[in-house]
Amino acid sequence: MAAPGLQLCAAAALLPLFLLCLPLRARADEHEHTYHDKEEVVLWMNTVGPYHNRQETYKYFSLPFCVGSKKSISHYHETLGEALQGVELEFSGLDIKFKEDVMQTTYCEIDLDKGRRDAFVYAIKNHYWYQMYIDDLPIWGIVGEADENGEDYYLWTYKKLEIGYNGNRIVDVNLTSEGKVKLVPNTKIQMSYSVKWKKSDVKFEDRFDKYLDPSFFQHRIHWFSIFNSFMMVIFLVGLVSMILMRTLRKDYARYSKEEEMDDMDRDLGDEYGWKQVHGDVFRPSSHPLIFSSLIGSGCQIFAVSLIVIVVAMIEDLYTERGSMLSTAIFVYAATSPVNGYFGGSLYARQGGRRWIKQMFIGAFLIPAMVCGTAFFINFIAIYYHASRAIPFGTMVAVCCICFFVILPLNLVGTILGRNLSGQPNFPCRVNAVPRPIPEKKWFMEPAVIVCLGGILPFGSIFIEMYFIFTSFWAYKIYYVYGFMMLVLVILCIVTVCVTIVCTYFLLNAEDYRW
Incomplete structure (x- = not known):
């Protein structure tokens, strides 16, 4: 009877995850990127902000720009990843149709009172730039410019769009700002x-190749790292x-030699090292609930990192807005059973009895810190x-994912x-009875070894x-996920080696708190 119960529990836990995916698929029509002649093409206005601090962004219409005459569109979509990244798109109001040229047309008029002029002057002084999207392709432009003396300020009023198409798809977008008008x-x-x-032949x-920066990401320094x-x-x-081979072989030889001695000679011998703690090395940790939750969360993070990097290498997720974050959230929710399995099994092997509390802590440890x-x-x-x-x-949606998707799957x-x-x-x-831990040098304490043991793994990934982080702060598109996969493999190997060495040092010092 236990197996059908587990199957029913797993099905009930997977149902919310399936329902979560339905609205995303239903709103994915825009991602087909195919158009018929004279079909609607939407120009989305995204953000505006200072060029020298690209993380400081505001809504495009926070500046007193005006909206075009067109009021409605036939489709709109926003994924969870876009909302979490702050990609809030607003319709420009410009009427654009596929393969239909538009001559220079006035679409709105700004009544420039003192307040609006001051807002534009502030933006021009701080070199404000803005971002737009057409068919997921980003476009950037400058708000205006000042004269050499910094006394007069000019606003670019004419957006000249040149769109390249290949068959029924948009493959290139360029913006030229003209029409300089004094404020x-x-x-x-x-x-x-x-x-x-x-x-276009593209x-x-x-x-997206023209947005990539091979000279930066495939630099010699990157290969050298x-x-x-x-x-x-x-x-x-x-x-x-x-x-380890030389040391352990020597230890095994000494201990096998001691087995040939009688009890009196063995008691008078100088036994020391890792053999002395064999009866305490599998003792439950001092905080088994937190320890097992951390182990389970670590296994889940490793699984999420591996799966997301592989998917990014195959699918080129950088070409879709918010797709990387959406994929990471979906994979994290789907791999919650990994967290529950490794954390729950370790907690049970350590004799833990408050397994429901451990399940809650393991399920919400990472989401609570991140959120x-x-x-x-x-x-x-x-x-x-x-x-x-x-x-x-969106914050409510994230909380619902934690309670109705991650928690049930973690329970399974x-x-x-x-x-x-x-x-x-x-x-x-x-x-x-726990064995007394002898005194040792300060650098052999577990806390010190933990800090020192993290230097080499960090050194293998910091480049x-x-x-x-440079791609994040400088608005470069990170696309070399093959490098990231290599670094992940290197990080795992270095961590394993450092863990083995640190554990051996602790056990050899007769400290079983590995």
Whole structure:
């Protein structure tokens, strides 16, 4: 009767995840990127902000720009990833149709009073730029410019769009800003646009190539960092193998020799090292609930990282707005049983009895830290009216995913882990009385070893983290996920080697708190 119960529980947990995907699929028509002649093409206005601080962004219409005459569109979509990244698109009101040229046309008029002029002057002084989208292709433009003396300020009023198409798909978009008009209070400024369609030989699969920066991501320094990390792996694996094989062989030889002695000679001998703690090494940790939750969360994060990188290498997720974050959220929710399985089984093997509490902590440990930090920063963004502010409805949606998708799937994994691998299977008996830990040097304390042990793994990935964060802060599109996969493999190998060495040092110092 237990197996049907587990199947029913798993089906009930997967149902919310399936329902979560339905609205995303229903709103995915715009992602087909195919158009018929004279079909509607939407120009989305996204953000505006200072060029020298690209993370400071506000809504495009926070500046007193005017909207075109067209009021409605036939489709609109926003994924969860877009909402979490602050990609809030607003319709420009410009009437654009596929393969239909538009001559220079005035679409609105700005009544430039003193307040509006001051807003534009502030934007021009701070070199404000804006971002738009057509068919997911980003377009950037400058708000205006000042004269050499910094006394007069001019606004670009004419958006000249040149759109390239290949068959029934858009493959290229270029914007030229013209129509420089001096900002004079109490005047009217006419905003205009034009659209020129041209046939292009660029393939649809290659339309994002012009936004990539191979000279930055495939620089010699990047290749050298990969090679350097790879050499570190070879050195560590060789060092660990040599030290452990020689040391353990010597220890085994000494201990096997001692087995031939009688009890009196063995008692008078100088036994020391890792053999002395064999009866305590599998003792439950001092905080088994937190320890097992951390292990389960770590296994889930590794699974999510591996799957997302593989999907990004295959599908080129950088070509769709918010698709990387949406994929990461979906994969994290889907891999919640991994967290429950490894965390629940480890907690059961350590004799833990409050497994429901452990399940809740394991399920919400990472989401609570990430969402807590993000929501705190979000309130600051809301206060400053930044475009990256996450809407309240999106925050509610994230909380619903945690409670109705992640928690049930984590429950399934916890039940499976406790039933399938929750029984203690230690190779030796655990002593009833804990063995006293002898005094040792300060650098052999577990807290110090934890800090020192993290230096080499960090050293193997910090160059790649530089490229990742630079692409984030500098608005470069990160696309070299093959490098990221190599770095992930290197990180795993380095972490394993460092863990083996640190564990051996602790056990050899007769400290079983590994």
